[in-house]
Amino acid sequence: MSLHEDAPGLGKNPAAMSGADFLSQITEQGTSPSFTQDALNALNRAYYTHRYAFRDVSYNFFTGRNFQTVLSNEIERLNLGTDLRIKELSNGPAIRWEHLRYPLLYGNTHVILTDFDISLLPTDEQLVRKRLDPQHFSREVYSLTDVMPTLPTEERVDLMLITYGFDSIWLPQDIRYVKNGDTWYQTLYRLNIPENLAFEEQEQIRAVLRGEVDSNSIPLRLLAAVEIEESLEEVDMTTRSFGQQILNRYGHLETAAINVPGGLIQRVIEAFDNQIAEGGAFIIGDTAVDDQRGYSANTNSPAKSYLKLPEGAIYRQDDYGLAKAILEDLGYDVEIQNAVQGPFKYIFSEMVQQTTKDELMMTIRRKKSQI
Numbered sequence: 119m120s121l122h123e124d125a126p127g128l129g130k131n132p133a134a135m136s137g138a139d140f141l142s143q144i145t146e147q148g149t150s151p152s153f154t155q156d157a158l159n160a161l162n163r164a165y166y167t168h169r170y171a172f173r174d175v176s177y178n179f180f181t182g183r184n185f186q187t188v189l190s191n192e193i194e195r196l197n198l199g200t201d202l203r204i205k206e207l208s209n210g211p212a213i214r215w216e217h218l219r220y221p222l223l224y225g226n227t228h229v230i231l232t233d234f235d236i237s238l239l240p241t242d243e244q245l246v247r248k249r250l251d252p253q254h255f256s257r258e259v260y261s262l263t264d265v266m267p268t269l270p271t272e273e274r275v276d277l278m279l280i281t282y283g284f285d286s287i288w289l290p291q292d293i294r295y296v297k298n299g300d301t302w303y304q305t306l307y308r309l310n311i312p313e314n315l316a317f318e319e320q321e322q323i324r325a326v327l328r329g330e331v332d333s334n335s336i337p338l339r340l341l342a343a344v345e346i347e348e349s350l351e352e353v354d355m356t357t358r359s360f361g362q363q364i365l366n367r368y369g370h371l372e373t374a375a376i377n378v379p380g381g382l383i384q385r386v387i388e389a390f391d392n393q394i395a396e397g398g399a400f401i402i403g404d405t406a407v408d409d410q411r412g413y414s415a416n417t418n419s420p421a422k423s424y425l426k427l428p429e430g431a432i433y434r435q436d437d438y439g440l441a442k443a444i445l446e447d448l449g450y451d452v453e454i455q456n457a458v459q460g461p462f463k464y465i466f467s468e469m470v471q472q473t474t475k476d477e478l479m480m481t482i483r484r485k486k487s488q489i
């Protein structure tokens with residue numbers, strides 16, 4: 119199944135979209151030629167391949183020990199078995215798994231670590247330092263910008279996992295909508311290199327954003343200096359992907375600002391069609407919003423999340439309540455749990471709760487009737 123693209127003139131064929139395509143949108147001036155839906159990808163891509171990215175992050179909610187307990191519980195609850203094949207998307211240098219409950223990780227369990235650039239993934243030595251046996255791990259290049267390839271039955275996975283991944287990349291279907299009165303707008307972005315930087319520095323940033331030179335050729339502070347401009351383009355919501363579901367949820371409100379995770383929905387559908395074994399599950403953990411908490415309809419612009427050093431990068435808070443409704447319509451069972459309420463609340467300390475109130479976990483399976 120595929121969903122039609124929303125972004126005007128962009129990504130008509132997601133299979134053809136690659137990081138290089140994103141970067142080619144940077145013009146001679148180092149600024150996007152016009153406002154686009156996915157301009158932020160160039161900046162994030164430069165950030166993630168920079169050697170100082172992530173280095174100072176002292177705490178990561180989803181790779182921490184508590185979440186591994188939650189994951190163990192979830193795998194058992196879902197009846198995924200013990201000799202698991204697990205694929206982790208957008209892994210980066212993070213290493214989790216060391217606290218996954220025995221015997222989930224040992225036996226014949228195998229974890230395939232993936233990211234868009236293989237050099238980002240942990241080495242065998244790093245796994246050993248975490249007391250993990252490298253024989254249980256392998257590495258694969260997979261960019262979220264690519265359609266998920268179809269795997270033969272024996273290579274399919276029981277669990278696909280991604281944390282802090284979908285919120286870091288703008289696929290063509292990832293759209294921020296703003297409503298004012300009866301009018302809906304789509305937010306478009308443009309990167310701007312400040313003119314008060316030395317001309318040579320401006321040129322260096324341009325070259326990095328265009329992908330002509332490695333981002334390690336400039337200090338992180340120069341990437342952090344890049345500004346994000348936003349523009350609103352009026353749209354007819356009745357003709358947009360998921361327009362009806364969006365109108366059902368938010369049409370009655372005078373104002374709204376929502377991030378629709380169409381890219382996540384697209385890749386989830388492909389994962390179940392092409393890579394997840396029968397009875398398998400997809401777990402997604404992110405900073406996200408769910409309208410049961412009452413504020414999905416007024417979510418901050420991703421531009422505001424930009425490069426809060428040292429964490430860096432730009433992320434957005436996607437509307438998981440909406441994603442759940444859409445995926446359910448498409449034949450999936452979806453559960454959303456968060457760190458502050460529900461079953462998590464007894465596991466996490468108060469300190470963790472305070473710092474992670476927006477961390478949600480979405481568990482997706484095919485509805486039994488669809489198998």
Ligand SMILES: C[S@@+](CC[C@H](N)C(=O)[O-])C[C@H]1O[C@@H](n2cnc3c(N)ncnc32)[C@H](O)[C@@H]1O
Pocket residue numbers: 137162163166178180181207208209210211212233234238260261262263280281282283286287431
């Ligand atoms: C915020 S980090 C999260 C890392 C790790 N999953 C965690 O939970 O700590 C975002 C990850 O998305 C990855 N990423 C960026 N662009 C990507 C792409 N096009 N395809 C796949 N992953 C990408 C980055 O390399 C990075 O590892």
